[in-house]
Amino acid sequence: MSFRDEESLRPPGWSAAVKDLAHGRDSVAKLASLLQLCSPENQWPGTATAALLVEEIMGSITKAMAALDAGNVMAANQMDSPSSCVTSNKQSAGVKRKTQGTRTAVYRKRGNPYSWTRITSATIDDQHTWRKYGQKEIYSATYPRSYFRCTHKYSQGCRASKQVQRSEEDPALFVITYFGEHTCADTTKTPLASLREPCIISFESTNGGNREKENPSSLQPLKQESEEEAVSNISSADSQHMGAEIAGGYNESASGLHSFFNYGTDVVNFEDLLSFDLTEFLQD
DNA sequence: AGTATTTGACCGAT
DNA sequence: ATCGGTCAAATACT
Secondary structure (H helix, E strand, C coil): CCHHHHHHHCCCCHHHHHHHHHHHHHHHHHHHHHHHCCCCCCCCCCHHHHHHHHHHHHHHHHHHHHHHHHHHHHHHHHHCCHHHCCCCHHHHHHCCCCCCCCCCCHHHHCCCCCEEEEEECCCCCCCCCEEEEEEECCCCCCCCEEEEEECCCCCCCCCCEEEEEECCCCCCCEEEEEECCCCCCCCCCCCCHHHHCCCEEECCCCCCCCCCCCCHHHCCCCHHHCHHHHCHHHCHHHHHHHHHHHHHHHHHCCCCCCEEEECCCCCCCHHHHCCCCHHHHHHC
16 A cells, blocks of 8 residues: 555544654653653652653553554555455465465564563563463573463454563563553553552663562463563573562562663663654654 | 463564 | 564463
């Protein structure tokens, strides 16, 4: 589909809305930069709250832009015939595997700006059920990355997914990157909404980042949702130990539970997180 | 038996 | 050519 075709599908004011959101995003980025200037000595009591609010605003903008984009994609899909899900030429020539649909849309995830990252040292309950569909050794990364999709991807067409990877700086931490919004019926809380639980945003590096306990009620009881098992192949013995340790640690003390956003340079660059490619967004 | 996970292969993006 | 995201058969688990 050409850019012009997509443009004609957009509702009136679509571009203006995107531009306004982009402006808001820039403003939030500036505010985040100001907050970053607050050293531990000169922080005022509302620093943490302000940081949380900044993150929430950013999340809202992210979701709004994602929603606009999703609507655009839906419109685009409606223009495509069902036969667009065809086997690639290579595939039909190969015959090694069953046919797979085109992955044109799938690969948009690489560099996808509509994502948010969470770092946690324990299993957390984001109120969604996930199913692991892959694990990959990542070049220049010590630990493998695990891939999860929403359990209701096929039953309800939920497009949410997440990636879990052990932190390079602190192997006890897990970096969880969420993609897409849950549209499934069992959604009771979005990952961002869950951040309304006691939680802190850190604008510092991982090593020096502020951490705060997450609501213990958010622990995930389901095996399939445990992040420590998500990277189980790092070392099965280690992960088993870890799983027991986390479970036991929680019962005895919640001190081991930390959940925070980190937009520091070591893990997630805040600018990167906010760096929608507006040009691409408008033309994609 | 049904469901979830593991893991090698496939293939688009860079 | 390489990397990384996804698929799907095989396997494990309940």
